[in-house]
Amino acid sequence: MYCHINTGGLRGLESYVAQVEVDISRGLPCFDMVGLLASEIKEARERIRVALRNAQVNVPAEKITVNISPAGIHKAGTAFDLPVALGIMTAQGMIPAQRLENVLVAGELGLNACVKPIRGTLPIVMEAARMGMKECILPLDNIKEGILAGDVEIMGVENLQEASLYLCRDEDGRKEMRARAIERYEQKSEKKDKSVSEETMDFSVIRGMQEAKYAAMTAAAGFHNLLLSGPPGAGKTMLARCIPSILPPLNKEEQRQISAIYSVAGQLPSGELLTQRPFVSPHHTVSPYALAGGGSIPKPGMVTLAHKGVLFLDEMAEFKRSTLDILRQPMEEGKIYLAKSGGNFVYPADFMLVAATNPCPCGYFPDRNRCRCTQSEIHRYLSRISGPMLDRIDLSCVVRPVPFQKLWEEGAVRREYVRETALADMEWNSAAMLDKVMAARERQKFRYAGSRICLNGRLGAGEILRYCRLGLAQQQFLEKAAEKMKCSARACHRILRVARTLADLEEKAEIGCQHISQAIYYRLGEEAFAYE
Amino acid sequence: MNNLSAAGENTFSVDEKLQWTQEEAVQSYLLYTTRGIGAVSIRRLIEATGSASAVSRLSQDRLTELIGEKRTEALQKGKEAKRQSCAVKRFHQLQEKGIFFLPYWMEGFPKRLAEIPDPPVALFGMGRMPDFSQKTAAVIGARECSGYGRQTAAIFAAGLASAGVTIVSGMARGVDGIAQRAALDAGGSCVAVLGCGVDICYPPENRILYERLKKEGCLLSEYPPGTQPQARFFPERNRIISGLSDLVLVTEAREKSGTLITVDMALEQGRDVYAVPGRITDSCSVGCNRLIANGAGMAVSVSQLLQDLNMKKSVRMIQKNRNFHASDGRPLSNKIMEVLDCNPMSLDEIAGLLSQKGEQITVQEVMEELILLCMEEKAGCHGGMYFSAGSACIS
Structure with missing residues (x-):
């Protein structure tokens, strides 16, 4: 007898609805699975056979053929165990076949017929909803993720028997089982001790360093890339770790998108939507594939995991140059194009790059009392960060160590400079800075309403001319400055982008000379990267 | 031909x-x-x-x-x-390349150099040979120099060059190159003595300076063109640097610095040695301070050096100084200039000093003003640290 059952598969970040077709007919007893399957699915035969037996289901001594269609797509993962097992039961008439219409089933089976969690639930259920499925049967551990996806009834099951029982029930019975499943899930997750989530740091713990804090705030407001350089122990890493605390919270759409990425990567442990912006900090030995996404059907790499969040490269000059240059395309386009043997994939990778580096191999340049690195050593060290890479970093800031006395001063945030300007009397803690960032974002949103872009850091050359209009005085000032500081056209564009954000932070409609000179200030740190 | x-x-x-x-x-x-x-x-x-x-x-x-x-x-x-x-x-190939050859027995060979013990037999050169009967000073120092070293090298070289003194140095990284660049910028005459053939640019990062010297100054070497630089050539080259000069000025040297080899040679040749004093806690200045302690001249200003060379202070210098003192009506810039000194400071330090003085200024304002001052060349920036570029205190 033949039957078919809907299930979902992953291909990169995208998912598709697949059909598991099961046919049991007379012939020599055997169990074949076809449909361009990876070895973990072929191995599933043994898992399913034992699981069925342990669930007191008879595996008929007949010819069992399973096909997973569309047969042209290469399939991987363990989500097909449960639908195949249910398919065999249906083909034997243990489950009414009409019940399986508009139901999607996914889950991994254990030998004792228990159902184990799978990767990528969120995108699979989202796709199921799009394809008009009414119900989904998922592992109990993934139930929360499924519910987040949208307009589909979700049933979480713990074992095979429960799944078959659910399918045999009528409408009311199913509803009741669904409610009970959610209850059970909640009890279960309460029992698990909640892992303490890594607390983001607050800017108020950083004393002094207003120049760097202001740079961080500007970067957050305009989603500019930021380069911090300074001697070891100056607080570069600390600053970078604080940055997520001043990024605006994610909206629902972004939450869903990012959670889907993490779900595919198998990094959505709590089964809840991510509300924090990602902060991804790869070690400098990271391989190009780990950074960009690797495999014939690539898993999302670090750049994709940092989508809409911060990609922090600590000790940037220690990364391999070839690894760093991978970042050029995502930094330009906000996505990464991966051409692999399994096909071509486009993954989102719109991140804010925060890089930290020492100014020389020993770290103390330009303090010549401590640093004896030669000019060529310094050049060799910094040359790993290529010119095109630097071109994409709008803000660069030199972080100087805070004097010892300042660290021990009483009071966490002392107001040091009082004056009646928009920024003068603000306190440099994350909450206050976030307010400023939000206001600046609001201004940008209003200005760019209806256009392709929404943030200053993403302005292209043509858009800069349109949105960063300068008055005559400002234009002359920029010309003079560009001549003096030997700025290229591209450097001028970066100055204008940053100046736009600085004006937004000060709630000014027009870019003033002061914003231009501040933007130039945040370029000067980069001078160290130019050959003398 | x-x-x-x-x-x-x-x-x-x-x-x-x-x-x-x-x-x-x-x-x-x-x-x-x-x-x-x-x-x-x-x-x-x-x-x-x-x-x-x-x-x-x-x-x-x-x-x-x-x-x-x-x-x-x-x-x-x-x-x-x-x-x-x-x-x-x-x-003839050399001549076509613009390289001249000058043995010591021919006219034009610098007299002063011929008089030293172990003078070079001949010099290869490119560019225009300066008049060595005029006063000549060597400005030398460490390759890995601090901001202070860069600054003093530039000030002394520019000051002396604009007063008509020919500047001699080795076109090395650090002080040498900076001094020569400043001398050329000041429109003075400038000679580089190389430790390789004159058709080879070493160190390669001084390419621009090398090309400029070819056109506006002079390159000399006792090694035939095509000779690659070798470590042992440089001490030999140093005796020519000091031998060409009336006066040797060391702007920055560590305790064990190659620059001190030149100083020894200069003393052997009977040249006046001057050193720029530095703070005793700066490791970059230890060599200089020790030289002073041992009896070298202390270079405290360009005009003092000119006086010791029996020269008058140039008119251009004085004008430049007057420009520097002129205030331009931005109160904040004057306040910052009061705080800045030759020792590079970070923005936070500058802002801290201003607030200690009771000024109520935001970091953003200091930022803007520093950029303006850098554009006016009153202040300089090096590796994110700011210093006063004013030569007021020492010329």
């Missing part, structure tokens, strides 16, 4: 003298590049005859008498027609 026929020795007309010079240069070059003939032999030959052309006409017996059998053989070997035409060709 191709007319290389022997000229009479008692020639007086200008044309003929020029031709003789040309002939002599070729002969000198042949002598200098003959394998197996060293500086001592050349000196002995020239002392006996007076010119390379005369040497070429010496009899074998006389040669043996002067430099011994072995070297005579070498000299004869060098005279083979094939080798000779090859050397002549090379010499």
Whole structure:
């Protein structure tokens, strides 16, 4: 007898609805699975056979053929165990076949017929909803993720028997089982001790360093890339770790998108939507594939995991140059194009790059009392960060160590400079800075309403001319400055982008000379990267 | 050019003298590049005859008498027609490249240099040879210099150059290159003595300076063109730097610095040595301070150095200083200039000092003002640290 059952598969970040077709007919007893399957699915035969037996289901001594269609797509993962097992039961008439219409089933089976969690639930259920499925049967551990996806009834099951029982029930019975499943899930997750989530740091713990804090705030407001350089122990890493605390919270759409990425990567442990912006900090030995996404059907790499969040490269000059240059395309386009043997994939990778580096191999340049690195050593060290890479970093800031006395001063945030300007009397803690960032974002949103872009850091050359209009005085000032500081056209564009954000932070409609000179200030740190 | 026929020795007309010079240069070059003939032999030959052309006409017996059998053989070997035409060709190639060759017995060789113990037998050069009868100063210092070292090197080099003093240095990284750049910028004359052939730019990062020196200054080397730099060449090169100068100024040197080799040579040659004092806690200035303690002159200002060289302070310098003092009506910039000094400071330090003084200024305002000051070249920035670029205090 033949039957078919809907299930979902992953291909990169995208998912598709697949059909598991099961046919049991007379012939020599055997169990074949076809449909361009990876070895973990072929191995599933043994898992399913034992699981069925342990669930007191008879595996008929007949010819069992399973096909997973569309047969042209290469399939991987363990989500097909449960639908195949249910398919065999249906083909034997243990489950009414009409019940399986508009139901999607996914889950991994254990030998004792228990159902184990799978990767990528969120995108699979989202796709199921799009394809008009009414119900989904998922592992109990993934139930929360499924519910987040949208307009589909979700049933979480713990074992095979429960799944078959659910399918045999009528409408009311199913509803009741669904409610009970959610209850059970909640009890279960309460029992698990909640892992303490890594607390983001607050800017108020950083004393002094207003120049760097202001740079961080500007970067957050305009989603500019930021380069911090300074001697070891100056607080570069600390600053970078604080940055997520001043990024605006994610909206629902972004939450869903990012959670889907993490779900595919198998990094959505709590089964809840991510509300924090990602902060991804790869070690400098990271391989190009780990950074960009690797495999014939690539898993999302670090750049994709940092989508809409911060990609922090600590000790940037220690990364391999070839690894760093991978970042050029995502930094330009906000996505990464991966051409692999399994096909071509486009993954989102719109991140804010925060890089930290020492100014020389020993770290103390330009303090010549401590640093004896030669000019060529310094050049060799910094040359790993290529010119095109630097071109994409709008803000660069030199972080100087805070004097010892300042660290021990009483009071966490002392107001040091009082004056009646928009920024003068603000306190440099994350909450206050976030307010400023939000206001600046609001201004940008209003200005760019209806256009392709929404943030200053993403302005292209043509858009800069349109949105960063300068008055005559400002234009002359920029010309003079560009001549003096030997700025290229591209450097001028970066100055204008940053100046736009600085004006937004000060709630000014027009870019003033002061914003231009501040933007130039945040370029000067980069001078160290130019050959003398 | 191709007319290389022997000229009479008692020639007086200008044309003929020029031709003789040309002939002599070729002969000198042949002598200098003959394998197996060293500086001592050349000196002995020239002392006996007076010119390379005369040497070429010496009899074998006389040669043996002067430099011994072995070297005579070498000299004869060098005279083979094939080798000779090859050397002549090379010499002309050099001329086409704009490289001149100047042995010590020809006119134009710096007198001061000829007087030192162990002077170079000949110099190769590019560019325009400055007038070495004028005052000449060597500005030298560490390769890995601090902001202070850069600044003082530039101030002294520019000040001396604009007063008409020729600046000599080694085109090395750090102080040397900075001093020479400043001297050229000031429109002064400037000489670089290299530890490699004059057609080779070492260190490569000073390419721009090298090209400028070719056009606006002068490059000298005792090594034949094409010679790659070698560590042992540099101390030898240093004796030429000090030998060319009336005065040797060290702007920054650590306790064990290569610069001190030059100083030793300068003392041996009887040159005045000056050092720029630094803070005693700065490791970059230890060498300089020790020199002062041991009796070197203390370079406290350009005008003092000029005085010691018996020169007048240039008019241009004075004007520049006046410009510096002129206030332009931005109160904040003056306040910042009061706080800034030669010692580089970070923005937070500057803002901290201002707030200590009771000024109520935001970091953003200080930022803006610093950029303006940098644009006006009143302040300088190096690695994110700011300093006063004013030469007011020392000129």
